[in-house]
Amino acid sequence: MHRTYTLYDLQHDSSTVPSSLLSTDYVEFWFKSIEHQQICHLSTHDLCRLIQLQVLTEFLLPESLHRLYKNPVIGATYDGQLLQTVALDIPINFWIENPEIHNSMKEFLVMMRTFRIAETFIWKNDVEKKDYLYALEFLNRITT
Template identity: 25%
Template sequence: MDTNYSDLSLSKISSLMGIPDDEPDERIPLSIWIDNIKDYKIKELTDGDIAKLIRQEIFLDYIVPEAINRIEKNPLAGSLGDGEILESFSMVSVDIWKSEGQKFCKELKLLLEEFLMKLQSFKLDIPYHTERFDDLDQADLAKSIKKAIENLNLALQ
């Protein structure tokens, strides 16, 4: 990725995009969560926060570069479970990839294809999770990666 947004906060991104900083709706957990993390720099967010922002399709232009950086360092990055960031890409709709994430589609697709190949050939460098990342986990992660690749292929058409 050429652009580094890791020093921006969600508040700063909102400001750059002309989105007003409204009070959170206390009835909506997502609104409360965003309010709690909005002043942290992207690089300070947890892996779980990055994955959730992707799943919620929030500021993908700013979040995807950080996600790619993290999974290049640790393919199993996540808070809820191993590979959470990788799995989150499979939950982004084709329409969103086409409209908001188009500039990342090709690079992300190539990266995911590489991870899938390494995962299936047992050559994926897993920094510290080897003991608890079993065959079922690998199969689930492979399924999510395939779904993400499929969505990215459709977005690139």
């Protein structure tokens, strides 16, 4: 999927955004405010939020991996937020149903183990580090 597609394009092409996910006025207002942005221009906060809502996940995960390769500890609110969101908010069956994305994640995790990025990063506190390492371990288990 090309990173310059917008959420608007994707939702109208695939009809995969259930209206029930956008049930509150606030969430609907927020979604409408970003739906014409290209995926590559979404903020990390918006990307995490969309993944948490499981909206167009199959299109957002490649962008998430792209960002994680550039900065494995990227986050909007705290270090490691994007990886933790991917680890904890993507259903396990997603990885089975999307083998290409699954393989890309496995490659990313090999890089993380090889270069020991999580262990050598200077974390703000032990809780962030522990949560990040838990998310990494969880992804390692479900993508094996």
